Amino acid sequence: MSRQRVTDTGPELRVRRLLFAAGIRYRKHYPVPGYSRRSIDIAFPRHLLAIFLDGCFWHGCAKHMSMPRANGGWWLNKIEENKRRDSETTTELEARGWRVMRFWEHEEPDTVMMAITRELKKTNGEQVDGQD
Template sequence: MTEDWDRPEGSWASSAARRRNMQAIRSRDTKPEQLVRKLVHARGLRYRVAAKPLPKVRRTADMVFRPAKVAVFIDGCYWHGCPEHYVPPKTNQGYWSEKVARNMARDRDTDDRLREAGWTVLRFWEHESPEASADRIVLTVASIRGAGDRG
């Protein structure tokens, strides 16, 4: 793009091309999410997609098993600060590093709120095996449902 691009007031983008690129990034229905959902669904579990586990809190989980009170998050390595794969940005470092730090703090706050409300929180990184993630989800939900049947 041209260098004389005027950044809109308050824009975080360093160029028009960067702005388009960042706006195209999905916040839901990512490939890792879809793979895990497909595997969990094939194993017979049903769930809500991109749902709010706590109605009064404006945060959504990637998968919600409401009766079992299990919330699943599949976090992107860049956006959530993966200790193995996060690479600090080369441009506009202050903004993006702060953004990722805020995301990480929000993730911890979300986990705390859900646990306080009696939910089980499962978090996976996008690089983790979809099969292993699905296995853990199925086992966790089955375990909670089984425990409820005995009580």
């Protein structure tokens, strides 16, 4: 598992490219307050908006995740622990006033970008570009 990419995954890069091309600035790998080893994939600190792009396998997507045959019990526990950690992170961020959006890696980057833009407009009016 140490060889698994944790940051700058394909889905993250695709969404970040779209945001950057639209002039929307963000922070990547922004630390989760109160958790030194957790980070937000794409963050808009001024807007208190956290974006997570979850991998189907590692985060247990009901639609696309298939359990490995070898060591199934171990993997089940691992995935369940990841889901618990995701939930805990979301709860902590929301308690601190952040809005949290989670997307699956299989979602279309254009759709994800539009959802993020809509959410940013809620706190920033029509202006969503510029430094954050």
